Amino acid sequence: MPLNEILALVMIGAFFLMLLGGIPVAVCLGVTGFVFGYAGFGPFLFTLLPARVFGVITNYTLLALPLFIFMGIMLEKSKIAEELLDVIGFAMGGLRGGMALAIILVGVLMGAASGVVGATVVTMGLIALGPVLKRGYDTGVACGVICASGTLGQIIPPSLVLILLADIMGESVGTLFAAALFPGLLLSGLFIAYVLVLGLLNPGALPPIPAAERAALSRRDLALKLLRVVLPPIALIVAVLGSIIGGVAAPTEAASMGALGSIVLAILSGRFSLPVLRDAVHGAFITSAMVFLILIFAQPFGLAFRGLGGENLVHDAFGMVPGGLNGQILFLMLLLFVLGFFLEWIEISYIALPLFLPIFMNAGVDMAWIAILVAVNLQTSFLTPPFGWALFFLKGVAPPQVTTGDIYRGVIPFILLQLLGLLMVFTFPGLALWLPNAIGW
Amino acid sequence: QSSFNWKMTNAYGPGSPFYVEGPGSPIDFCKKVEAMSDGRITIQHFAAGELIPALEGFDAVRSGAVEMNAANAYFWAGKIPAAQYFTTVPFGMNFQGMNAWLYHGGGMALWDELYEPLGLKALPMGNTGVQMTGWFRDPIESVADFQNLKMRIPGLAGKVYAALGVDVKLLPGGEIFPALERGVIDAAEFVGPYQDRRLGLQNAAKYYYTTGWHEPSNVTELLMNAEAWASLPADLQEIVKTAAMACNLESHTWCEANNAEALRDLVDNYGVQAQVLPDAVVSELKAATDTVLAEFAAQDEQVKKVHDAFMAFKAEHQAWAGVSEKPLYGLPG
């Protein structure tokens, strides 16, 4: 094995060591990138780093990130979100996990409005984590539901992942959007089923609102309250989704309708004030910056991995795969899953997919199906500890008592559900291929 | 130094036919150079996003961190405005005219003159041929239909449309489909039938107009660091030049062959209406283009020099094409 490939492996190891030693994520990425890149190819290639950083901060599709985060924080500061989840908890009566179901539903709707990884997870974390913890949810369960629901946006169209995959795999964006719809809903369904089952098996983890408290609220009052608190956020979702479907805004810009709408809602609810606005502005600024900090410091790492020829490691492993199409697909899935432990999804797509494309194309496999398998897999990679983006983003907005351990523990069942979903799409390609064929996309 | 291990970055994403891989593509160019030089030059290719973002190749090559970049020179319009003329300009020249100008009409010398002070050297390495006007949700019958039309159209052509009342929207490639499909924009320009079908635009709009007035051809630029270029021995320089020339031809013929099939497929199987813009509309576009280009040339000495040379050659070539190619197209099929 060439020296540089060994360095790439050691770099990954050093990154994990630093990460587990409690050094901030951004620092781990930056330091290992610079040190091992310098050892392998010297200072020269790092002249490309500013270009990569500039690419991140001016990336048009990332606009949804600060916009959605602003919306989330505004809803949080104006207490609209908290009331919403609370009232849903009341409305679900004695059903365990009612608020978790609401979170999944919001995840689906937010997912249908956005396709940027950080945006939905952070927004959901801001909106939902506090209220459900206050209602006695198990921290791990709460984090798991939020992370998993927050990443649904990757598979439910529109989605940045699907747009990139369309480009790499030579499929039209529309075909992949259509193909992803049912698998996305399938995953949501699996999450819902899991929450219901968990409510039966482990009632303490997602308790309903105490009966006494529920009894204190008359049905009439509940109905009125429901109307009062549910309508505004629904209006907001309608504003975002509606502006995409109604042709008012392109997917990225639609987030601004949500952000603007959250200000309007705060004003209408009578909770708007200059201090609230200032808090929201500062909170959104810090939270967005935390996501950007990690994205930016991931650049030296990505540059070093490429510069060291890290993709050759993958090539080498690929050479050892036994033949057979299913073997190749299985290997691809395994590879994406493993790379997801330490690389971000764009890097993964660029490194792994080009290897396989010629094989699949020659075998005449439907590329839309492969793309959806890949998309579900990448979505799982957002959740895999230790380096799942969703996990860090949630950690960034979680109250201090929530530990990374809680989050890791909480997402494991959802990772398994994702894998189950993946297996289903693998076994029944029609889940992905029926819709695009039916509507002729 | 007897062997060279170079890097090439690309403004287009992985897998993209013509722009990245396939006959006459940048990856094909790398392979050709390696084969022709018996491995004395190897070029490692990086698609957009693999090493640097799409439009950062200019700076990367200039700094010397990579030796080569594949793109279109008009992407550098903000850095060196005259570079646009070495890709295409509205109502410019087709494949024959453009290459005649570059190879034999003084175009290359001007290109060198423009890039030399920046430590750069460029060669043409591909051409899409004539592009399509774009996809419209509603038919264009007169120039009045441009009023308040929302269109995704970058560059100078965008400025021409804007002069006729079009509202120009900037969108990344991936968002063209969802925006056009939902009517956020009413029209979008991309490349030609083969590439557009890949984006699925036929599912978003049905009126597919032609004349290619905005991009009568479109040159792929091989950009090189001048020092790296100068470090190559004469025989290897010749190999690079020849491979670029071969790709220029091969990429264009590949487009001609594949666009034919793609357009027929779009019309036969997707209900696409392929139409030519009405003459009256085209003449209004021409008038607006003259104004826009005149303003553009007046901004900058370099632009004026290249503009004048380009237009002088175009006038002469057009006169010849008018008696050679044009009647040929009028022959009974």
Next chain:
Amino acid sequence: MLPLIKTLSDGAHGTVRVIGNIAAWTGLALVLLVAFNVLSRYLFSFGSVALQEAEWHLMAVAALFGMSYGLNQGGEVRVDIAYARFPPRLQLAVDLIGNLLMAAVALIIAWLCIAYVSASYSINEGSPDPGGLGYRYLLKATMPVAFALLALQGLAMTGHSLLALLHPHPNKS
């Protein structure tokens, strides 16, 4: 020596806070701008290339200057599985190393950015789109400034963790 470190660290911390406090409002400007662009296009078919480009210009500035302010307000993210079980002095040592490395990386990036900006300045880089925002090098020039500010914040935090490590005080601020 220690009082000097304290004064410098406090001063750096305060500087970053003041700058961040002002820069934070770019976020609101971004919301209003994108919403304006969407609504004016939909309602009046009015659009401006410059205003569309201003969207990601604002995002770039917010992302860059948010980094240092985010750290200033305690926004860094770490895996705390082992860290949470470390004795306090080991935690402080990890903090010290992390903060120092943050400052070092930020400084290197700031330094790398200078050549990138000067390449842009030397050709008076503007927008590739007609009607776009000019002076692209000004936008790029915010990169070294923001990373220098991030390094400053890193140093301030290094100073503070050094002080905490050397002077374990029962009621550390």
